[in-house]
Amino acid sequence: MPFAEFTDGLRVGHEEIDHQHATLFDAVNRLHGALRTGRSREEQGGILSFLRSYTVDHFQMEETYMKEKGYPGLESHRVLHHALIEQVMELEDKYAAGSMTLSIMTMHFLKDWLTNHIQNEDRKLAVFLRANP
Ligand SMILES: [Fe+2]
Ligand SMILES: [Fe+2]
Structure with a gap:
């Protein structure tokens, strides 16, 4: 089971938003995997940088x-x-x-932040977008 599983319960019912959320979870899992298996700083830094830029793009969208x-x-x-x-x-x-080094605490912070934000904020947005197509 992945560290941060993108379950059906996390889908907000907007195809593009759900797809991007799945990609964000995937990046969190890749980062967690790189941390857990002791991959190089370079590799971890590369995933972190992808996560940052993808998050910026996603929020802008x-x-x-x-x-x-x-x-x-x-x-x-x-x-x-x-x-x-x-x-x-x-x-x-x-x-x-x-x-600094990446810690499991940081990974939990990212996972929990995304989960709470999707459930509380993005879900409301998706409901609004469905009502205002
Ligand atoms: Fe989002
Ligand atoms: Fe959002």
Whole structure:
């Protein structure tokens, strides 16, 4: 069983959003695997960097939908996105500077953040998008 399983319960019913969430979970699993099997810093750093850039793109995609459709929760949703990006960028910088190693705690943080965000925020957005196609 993967570390972060993208279960059906995590699907919000929007094809593009679900697909990107699955890719994010996949990257978290790859990073977890690289950590667990003691892969090189280079390899771990590469996955971390992919995770950061894919997360930025994914959040932008959601925010574009919110803007286009006049989603009332845009501002608060965007604040949450922004806060995670800041944290992941800090993580990436520290990691690249050699001042930290990835920990299982970090992996749990990422997995829990994504899970909670999808269930609480992205699900609301998907419901809105279905009602406002
Ligand atoms: Fe999302
Ligand atoms: Fe989101």
